[in-house]
Amino acid sequence: MLLYLSLGDLSMAIISCPGCGKKVSDKAAVCGECGFMLGAHDVESLARKAQNQRAIKVSKLVSQQMLAILLFIAGIAGTFYDWAQLDGWQFMPQVSMVVTVFSFVWYLVARARIYILKRQR
Ligand SMILES: [Zn+2]
Structure with missing residues (x-):
């Protein structure tokens, strides 16, 4: 998990969130501004998305x-x-x-x- 996150940071690109148009990392599972679900759809990332959304x-x-x-x-x-x-x-x-x-x-x-x-x- 930690390794994934640090690798993610190294290859991070900035995209516009489809939900709110704010700049977000393309590695972010969920937009920090509006909670729009971004990114991949495998089981692990879905669980992470749910966790992130709960934290938000x-x-x-x-x-x-x-x-x-x-x-x-x-x-x-x-x-x-x-x-x-x-x-x-x-x-x-x-x-x-x-x-x-x-x-x-x-x-x-x-x-x-x-x-x-x-x-x-
Ligand atoms: Zn957004």
Whole structure:
């Protein structure tokens, strides 16, 4: 596996991804930008592709999780902030509560999806 990767790097060529048009290595199994499946189709590379795609999905979900946490904190802060002192922002406590609930659910969904993806390995 390591040997394959280092050989791959030596003979690496840059191509445009058919999925998103970004520059990717022609040895990459999966486009790092959009997840488009590139390259060979033997059993080993298919397994590697699946693994790569899972790793990409997990890292996307981890950043979603972080976003959800930030949004949740913002929602809590917004819920308890004294918006009454500002003109035209009376609706903000309600908006903040919706944001808080939404981000909490979002966090749980992302958390569950990471758990499921990691169990498949
Ligand atoms: Zn792409």
